[in-house]
Amino acid sequence: MLLTGAAGYIGSHAAVVLSQAGHEVVLLDNFCNSQKSVLERLQKILGKALPCIEADMRDADIVEKVLREYDIDAVIDFAGLKTAGESVANPVLYYANNVQGSISLLQAMQKVGVKTLVFSSSATVDGEPQYLPYDEDHPTKPMNPYGQSKLQVEEILRDLAASDAD
Numbered sequence: 001m002l003l004t005g006a007a008g009y010i011g012s013h014a015a016v017v018l019s020q021a022g023h024e025v026v027l028l029d030n031f032c033n034s035q036k037s038v039l040e041r042l043q044k045i046l047g048k049a050l051p052c053i054e055a056d057m058r059d060a061d062i063v064e065k066v067l068r069e070y071d072i073d074a075v076i077d078f079a080g081l082k083t084a085g086e087s088v089a090n091p092v093l094y095y096a097n098n099v100q101g102s103i104s105l106l107q108a109m110q111k112v113g114v115k116t117l118v119f120s121s122s123a124t125v126d127g128e129p130q131y132l133p134y135d136e137d138h139p140t141k142p143m144n145p146y147g148q149s150k151l152q153v154e155e156i157l158r159d160l161a162a163s164d165a166d
């Protein structure tokens with residue numbers, strides 16, 4: 001299983017739990033918002049080093065190579081920028097990283113034939129709550145480019161799933 005954004009807050013915790021549950025976990029991160037020291041901490045907790053590829057997810061060729069080399073059958077996509085205020089100040093950065101990153105990942109997965117993906121979206125896609133708790137039927141209305149970038153990926157995934165129902 002490949003975890004993108006694996007050195008980050010959620011990805012590193014997921015790596016521990018999934019590895020301890022017996023999954024073969026491969027990590028990918030460009031460390032734009034995380035420290036390499038996370039890898040040492042993971043090794044200490046797990047008693048073994050997990051394979052880690054330092055790469056930008058927008059590089060579809062590298063992602064494809066990783067999928068093939070490690071015989072990956074499922075991906076959890078945590079890689080992304082996540083600061084709402086920063087996304088208002090620099091929307092292009094957010095769309096380029098978050099939307100293009102997931103598109104490149106999907107292109108690589110399609111080439112290799114990997115169809116199992118969990119995307120780490122955000123409740124910010126929903127905007128102001130019409131009711132709580134939010135659920136999958138809640139109307140979407142992101143209030144910033146970060147949330148919009150997450151919603152755009154959700155919509156791409158919806159179209160992709162509809163195009164390939166197998």
Ligand SMILES: NC(=O)c1ccc[n+]([C@@H]2O[C@H](COP(=O)([O-])OP(=O)(O)OC[C@H]3O[C@@H](n4cnc5c(N)ncnc54)[C@H](O)[C@@H]3O)[C@@H](O)[C@H]2O)c1
Binds near residue numbers: 028033080
């Ligand atoms: N933390 C939260 O409360 C929360 C809530 C909702 C959604 N999310 C989403 O979950 C995901 C993980 O969140 P987090 O809190 O662990 O964030 P994080 O910033 O700690 O981790 C994200 C990781 O992705 C990496 N990354 C970013 N862009 C990359 C790229 N182009 N290529 C490779 N690596 C890249 C960063 O270096 C970082 O290690 C994010 O996509 C975020 O939007 C987080």
